[in-house]
Each structure stands twice: as C-alpha cells, then as structure tokens.
Amino acid sequence: MPSTLRPSPSARTRLVGVLGSPVRHSASPAMHNAALADLGVDWSYVACEVSPDRLATALNGARDLGFVGLNLTVPHKQLAVPLMDVLDDSAREYGAVNTVVFEAEDAEGIWRPVGCLREVRGPVRSRGCNTDADALLRALGEDLGIEPRAARILLLGAGGAARAAALRLADEGVGELWLVNRTEAKATELAEEILARTPIVDVQVGYPPGDVEIILNATSLGLKESDPLPLDLTAFPVSRADGVFDMIYRPAETPLLRHAREAGCRTANGLGMLLYQGAAALELWTERTAPLEVMRRALWNEVYGAA
Ligand code: ATR
DSSP: OOTTOOOOOOTTOEEEEEEESSOTTOOHHHHHHHHHHHHTOOEEEEEEEOOGGGHHHHHHHHHHTTOOEEEEOTTOTTTTGGGOSEEOHHHHHHTOOSEEEEEEEOTTSOEEEGGGOSSOOSOOEEEEEOOHHHHHHHHHHHHHOOOOBTOEEEEEOOSHHHHHHHHHHHHTTBSEEEEEOSSHHHHHHHHHHHHHHOTTSEEEESOOSSOEEEEEEOSSTTSSTTOOOSSOTTTSOGGGEEEEEESOOSSSSOHHHHHHHHTTOEEEOTHHHHHHHHHHHHHHHHSSOOOHHHHHHHHHHHHHOOO
C-alpha cells in the first residue's frame, strides 16, 4: 500500500494544519499527510482559509480544538508574532512566525509539544518558531548553487517572509542587499533594522544600478493569474540577474520565473524551501526525524503530477 493511503480520520485523530489567505493552492497538506502516514502518526493535516482579522480567534480556536500545531502562510507570519505565548530564538530573531507548536507541561513540569504527550493536563501555550529562514538558505544552495556570503541580492517584498529572508541573508554576510516593496516605507524600515543589527551589510532600498547574482521574490505576487509581476522590468531587466528564486511554488512557474527562464537566467521555485521548512516544522511537532524523501516525493507529485 502506498504510504500516502491512510485510514479515514477516527475519533482519536488529531489535527494540525496551515492557516493562510489565500491557502487553497497549498501543497503542505499533501506533503505532511504523506509524512504522517509514513511515521504511522494518527494526525490529519488540513488547510484553513483565515483572514488576517480572524487570525487571533483562529489561533485560540485551534488551541482549544486540540490542534497539535500550525503552519502560517501569507499574510500571517508577522501578524502572529505578538499573538504567541512564547517565541523561540528563530521567531524572535526574524520577527516572523511560520510554525506554531502547541505545548503543555509533562509530568516533570517540562513544556513539551502536545503531540508528544499521552495526556494533556493544565494550560496549553503557543510557541512561535521560524523554520523559513534556514530552509531558504538550503534551497538557494541546492537549487541555484547560491552561496549568499558576499552575493549581490535583489529582494522583492518586505512582509513576514521577506523579513526573515533579509535578516538571515544579512547574518550570512550578503555583499549587497537591495530591497524593493510596494509599500516603500516597510522596505526602509527593514533596511534600517538590518543596519542597526548588522552595520557591516550594504543594504539599500530600490533597484540596483548594476547586475545581481539573484532576484528573490518574497511577495505574494504570482499566486493569482491576474497578478502583475513583482519586478518592474523597465527599472530592472530580469536579464541583469544570474538566477531568480521565487518563494511561490504554485503555479510551479510564475510569470516572473517564465520571464527569467526566457531571459536565460537560472530559476527555482519555492518547492525546495517549502520542503525544508515543512520538515523542520514536523520535527518540532513530533520530536521525530522527518521522512524527507517521502515528503519530497509527495510534494513533487502534488505540484508536477505523478511521474
Ligand atoms: P507573508 O507573511 O507571507 O510574508 P505578508 O507579510 O502579507 O505575507 O507580505 C506580502 C508581501 O507581498 C508584502 O511585501 C506585500 O507588499 P506590501 O508590504 O506593500 O503590502 C507584497 N504584496 C502583496 N500584494 C501585493 C500587490 N498587489 N502588489 C505589490 N506587492 C504586494
């Protein structure tokens, strides 16, 4: 029996899932349900459409419904920060939450993921984590052979995903970081924050005058067919980049990636990043090693169709 075929949920099945808006494109359920089946864990991973004004009530509701944990996607990653009971170092460092672990105290009074406890007694708290930043670096290396140290990077966006990316790239010693965002004030604020933390980094707002090694799209533009490009081609022709990485993975080739491919750039979508952030999230919820190859196969089948 393929590992993705599972019995129907029962009265014992526990829930875990992703909150976002839009979220119907998400490949996380396919990836995580395959992993849960492989691990023999009786949990079900669901996708819930939640608007930003309902995020706080949705988080409380998930906790009260006994969810084991959550992933957060557009537009919740920054909004969730003040809503968490505790933040781990990664979420505090990058100011964005993409993984929530619901925790309770075990018999020794140690806070553990509720998914790892036989019985949950006492209060349940939310712990906000960020598994995006490490996942991005790994995917950039594997998919595009990019080593951020000393690289010139044009980052599109200044929301939660962009913020984690920018701060992590700064930590890695990026050579030049150029920030472009629809709301320029957010890009300026992010640039100021990076300069305050890592004064050595050359970070600027706007399009670079010269070439870059990589353009990184961390906006949500490209998810919908009607979306405009996240890059102003008159201000910065895509051919001035060696590679283009789009955090979006559905469609597998966004209009930005198509332009880039046609201009001769190396391209990668966000599937590798999704895989690695998902594997790290699963390990936080289960305290077990994620079945990476099972997750990778499920994702690729979901997005590209079964081979
Ligand atoms: P996430 O938590 O996934 O990063 P987010 O914080 O809502 O989601 O960030 C979305 C990013 O996409 C932001 O950079 C946003 O630009 P603004 O800061 O100006 O809102 C960008 N974005 C979303 N819709 C956009 C649009 N229609 N045009 C241009 N940029 C857009």
